[in-house]
Amino acid sequence: MPFPDEAADALVVVEYRPSWPTDFSRLASVLRRALGDLAVAVDHVGSTSVPGLAAKDCVDVQVRVDSLDEPRLVPPLTAIGFRLRPEPxxxxxxxxxxxxxxxxxxPRPGARRCNVHLREDGRPNARYALLFRDYLRASSTAREAWGAFKQRLALSVPARLADYGQMEGAERWAAETGWEAATGWEAR
Structure with missing residues (x-):
């Protein structure tokens, strides 16, 4: 359930935009300044992080932290206008x-559309975001299939990410190539 100010057309998928990496870099800089050493890494994830992939015009940022139980995480983000999403x-x-x-x-109303995902470094969900991004960057077949699927999905009904059926291919690719999640500050 989006905030009232968020567009109802959130499921519109557009062709890849070369401005997305720059948009991410700006967001990453703001997040790094706000969180300082609380952030282990700031990663560009999601479809806007994959050159050539159609996506919603909403930049996904993953901030990896040591622990989500850290009470100092939320105040710096809310102080710069970010709103904690309440949905379970x-x-x-x-x-x-x-x-x-x-x-x-x-983001605050009127700001660049984005989702800032805080995840604990080393957890499966943080790994998945990096694995799936890197898999789609490396495999043109998977990237094209994923883009076509997203475009069809946007025309029909929302689905859960688990239903997309891409993780088996991503895991196979990781094993074949020796892929490992990057560590430290990252802005790509």
Whole structure:
């Protein structure tokens, strides 16, 4: 359930925009300044992080932290206008069969559309965001199939990410290539 000021057309998928990496870099800089050493890494994730992939015009940022139980995490983000999303699915997600905590923030009204996902570094959900991004960047077949699926999905009904059926291919690719999640500050 979006905030009242968020557009009802949130499911519109557009062609890849070369401005998305720059939009991410700006958001990452703001988040790094606000969170300082509370953030282990700031990653561009989601479809806008994959060159050539159609996506919703909403930049997804993953901020990896040591612990979501850290009481100093939320105040710096709310101080710069980010709003903690209240929906239960924005506080816990299932990745690789594990229930993983997360916090998701929306921007202040009128700001660049984005979702800021705070996840604990090393947890399956943080790994998944990086794995799926890197898999789609590396596999043109998977990228094209995923983009076509997203465009069809946007025309029909919303679905759960678990129903997308792409993780088997991403995990196979990771095993074949020796892929590992990047560590430290990242702005890509």
């Amino acid at each position: 699915w924005n506080h816990c997600e299932v990745s690789a069969g594990h229930h993983c905590p997360k916090l998701v923030f929306a």
